Amino acid sequence: MKDPSTDAFGPQPESWEEWNPTEESVRPVRGRHRVARQRGGLARSSTVLGVGVIAAVGAGGIATAQGGKPAVHISMPDLSAVKDSLPEATSLPGVGALISDGSEGADGSDATAAPLTTVGSGTSDAGEALRTRILAQAETQQDAADAAAKQAAEQAAAEQAADEAVAKKAEADKKAAAEKKKAEEEAKKKAEAERLAKLAKSYKLPVASYTITGTFGQPGAMWSSGYHTGLDFAASTGTPIYAVHSGTVTEAGWAGAYGYRTIITLDDGTELWFCHQSSINVSAGQKVSTGDVIGRVGATGNVTGPHLHLEVHPGGDATGIDPAAWLRERGLTP
Structure with missing residues (x-):
């Protein structure tokens, strides 16, 4: 005859009552914890555990996106011992993979979960892309500023060269005008001398010795x-x-x-x-x-x-x- 103090889950305490977690009775999960083998509270405990895992995963992603820090490693309790006793836990999001032995899921597919260290990598890639865009924009603006400065310098140099060319031309024109005037005066003097010489041949002083x-x-x-x-x-x-x-x-x-x-x-x-x-x-x-x-x-x-x-x-x-x-x-x- 079956011992009433035992069942499929092993020896049971002489008396127990159903545990319903409340806000006062639930404490934050820290470190490694063991899950009590309680028949009536397994469904609720599994649900709480799944919610905690999801919250932890979300917190890890936020930390990665906001601070740009490496992905957070989260330690979870070893639940492989109660795997067979919790057939309904494999259907919970994120929990079935945690208590799996890494071979197959409930539907026969590979249920191996991705490492938690990859959580938030998409956000990290988005941040890196934003950083790259900002740097590219800054580089483009700097290139535009350098090009504007170069163009301004070239324009100033061109204007200075033009001013110098105008000044040189004015000086050259002035020198040429002076030389032309001098040449004209010399030519005029020469022409007058030639004219006088020609006239002198047709004119004569009235007395030779006087x-x-x-x-x-x-x-x-x-x-x-x-x-x-x-x-x-x-x-x-x-x-x-x-x-x-x-x-x-x-x-x-x-x-x-x-x-x-x-x-x-x-x-x-x-x-x-x-x-x-x-x-x-x-x-x-x-x-x-x-x-x-x-x-x-x-x-x-x-x-x-x-x-x-x-x-x-x-x-x-x-x-x-x-x-x-x-x-x-x-x-x-x-």
């Missing part, structure tokens, strides 16, 4: 106008007087204070007066050429000594101009 004793505009009481109206070439009496330029003799004879005077009218209408001659070699209406002898130096008229008094009257005007300046314009230096 001394200037009176200039145009010189004041004095001996002149009726109050100033000297011509240029005086002092020379010995009888010194030849030459025609300064080719023209026509319009007057030749006595002229009062001017003594013996010869007037030659040039093609442009300018009159040249040769005064105080001792003798006259031409007559009115005669054509003369540059260098022809038209008379001799004397002291006739209002004079203090022998000399040639030369006056220049442009256009036949009564008032003359400075003969020295007129001669210099034609390449002659009296």
Whole structure:
């Protein structure tokens, strides 16, 4: 006869009552614990254990996602001893694998659970992906900033080079303008010298050997106008007087204070007066050429000594101009 103190679960205590866990009676599971072989409380205990495992797995994933720490290793009690007594426990999510011997599940499939250390790896991969995206974005922004700085530097260098080029061009233009002006002035001087040289061949000083004793505009009481109206070439009496330029003799004879005077009218209408001659070699209406002898130096008229008094009257005007300046314009230096 069967011993009432024993059954399929082994020896039983003399008396026991059903245990229903409450908030006051349940304590947090720590370390390794043994599960009492109680007939009436196994279903409820298995359910509580499954909920605890799920909570622990969730906590491990959160810790991994938030702190970036390695997966948490969770120690579970060895429930293989009560495997056969808990046929309904294999259907609980996450519990059947914990009490399995690693061979087959209830439906004959491989029930080996993934290691708990892999819990939260998906979240870790998501965090790594976010970190990678942030780093890539920062690198892109840095590259854009570097490119903008490089472009700004290149633009500044280009502007500086352009300014320097403009300054160099302005300096070169200024130098070229100065050189051009200098060249033009030199060319002008050369042209004028050539012109005067050519004129000099067609003009001649009236006396070969002389001394200037009176200039145009010189004041004095001996002149009726109050100033000297011509240029005086002092020379010995009888010194030849030459025609300064080719023209026509319009007057030749006595002229009062001017003594013996010869007037030659040039093609442009300018009159040249040769005064105080001792003798006259031409007559009115005669054509003369540059260098022809038209008379001799004397002291006739209002004079203090022998000399040639030369006056220049442009256009036949009564008032003359400075003969020295007129001669210099034609390449002659009296």
